[in-house]
Amino acid sequence: VVGVTAYGLDVGATKTLGVVVADDGTVLASVRQPTDPGPRGVLATAGRVVDQLRRESGAVPHGPVGVGVPGLVVGGAMRHAVNLEVGGDALRLQSLLSEHLGHEVLLENDSNVAALGAAQLIGASDLAYLSIGTGLSAGLVLDGRLRRGGLGAAGEIGHIPVDPAGEPCSCGQRGCLETTASGAALARMWPTTNGLPVAQDVFARAAEGDAKAAAVRAVFADGVAAAARLLMLSVDVECVVLGGGVAALGEPLRQAVQGALDAQSDSSPFLASLDLAERVRVLDSGHPVAAIGAAQLGTLGG
Numbered sequence: 001v002v003g004v005t006a007y008g009l010d011v012g013a014t015k016t017l018g019v020v021v022a023d024d025g026t027v028l029a030s031v032r033q034p035t036d037p038g039p040r041g042v043l044a045t046a047g048r049v050v051d052q053l054r055r056e057s058g059a060v061p062h063g064p065v066g067v068g069v070p071g072l073v074v075g076g077a078m079r080h081a082v083n084l085e086v087g088g089d090a091l092r093l094q095s096l097l098s099e100h101l102g103h104e105v106l107l108e109n110d111s112n113v114a115a116l117g118a119a120q121l122i123g124a125s126d127l128a129y130l131s132i133g134t135g136l137s138a139g140l141v142l143d144g145r146l147r148r149g150g151l152g153a154a155g156e157i158g159h160i161p162v163d164p165a166g167e168p169c170s171c172g173q174r175g176c177l178e179t180t181a182s183g184a185a186l187a188r189m190w191p192t193t194n195g196l197p198v199a200q201d202v203f204a205r206a207a208e209g210d211a212k213a214a215a216v217r218a219v220f221a222d223g224v225a226a227a228a229r230l231l232m233l234s235v236d237v238e239c240v241v242l243g244g245g246v247a248a249l250g251e252p253l254r255q256a257v258q259g260a261l262d263a264q265s266d267s268s269p270f271l272a273s274l275d276l277a278e279r280v281r282v283l284d285s286g287h288p289v290a291a292i293g294a295a296q297l298g299t300l301g302g
């Protein structure tokens with residue numbers, strides 16, 4: 001009963017998810033392993049995940065194995081994936097992985113593959129996937145096609161500076177969107193020691209009426225709203241899908257961002273006419289959109 005199956009991997013700093021997807025979109029196997037550190041660790045982890053997927057699905061990959069990674073990806077090489085210990089020098093991970101796995105690999109930015117997976121999940125051909133994790137970045141599917149850009153930087157809106165007096169950013173600029181609208185920004189604004197994920201703690205306390213937590217939530221929600229507004233005004237995508245680790249907040253996150261967009265639209269008939277708030281969605285955090293999108297890479301024909 002083995003039909004055409006595609007393998008997809010989502011390599012994150014702490015964990016790697018892998019899926020085997022049938023040609024009708026059914027997920028046949030799903031695997032999660034901790035990511036070993038450094039480029040060698042990524043190779044070893046990917047090898048383990050693919051072996052386990054083979055065992056669990058009993059299916060071999062049809063076409064290339066798709067792999068999503070953080071950082072800028074061009075021509076099978078990646079740069080600036082700081083969490084994977086890859087800096088500004090290009091790492092030719094696609095060919096290294098192909099050698100290591102003994103199978104052709106296609107490498108792509110993780111937000112980009114998540115955008116592909118989200119488009120499939122919600123049946124949209126035009127969307128932005130806004131990944132709110134440690135950092136902030138977006139993937140763009142425009143008219144059914146993934147927008148990569150010449151240097152793989154399309155959608156890297158986390159590093160658009162919006163506040164000249166803002167916090168220094170990891171990228172070397174100041175006041176980037178990422179300095180208010182990211183998990184790292186929440187951790188900076190809300191040092192917590194109670195063991196809860198910081199975003200959960202901020203939103204829970206704010207809901208209980210804690211004024212300081214509500215203020216942090218407002219700064220964060222304004223930042224995410226600014227990012228969503230930027231995406232809708234620059235490329236007018238049908239919807240902006242909130243994803244990434246922080247989006248595990250679910251509905252309270254969507255409501256906070258919608259509230260911020262509504263407030264911004266209050267004084268602007270122009271913004272109000274664009275229905276920005278209604279175009280923001282949040283994904284069920286249990287859905288491995290990035291790995292599923294990575295599995296689609298082999299069928300896209302580049």
Ligand SMILES: [Zn+2]
Binds near residue numbers: 158169171178
């Ligand atoms: Zn930056």
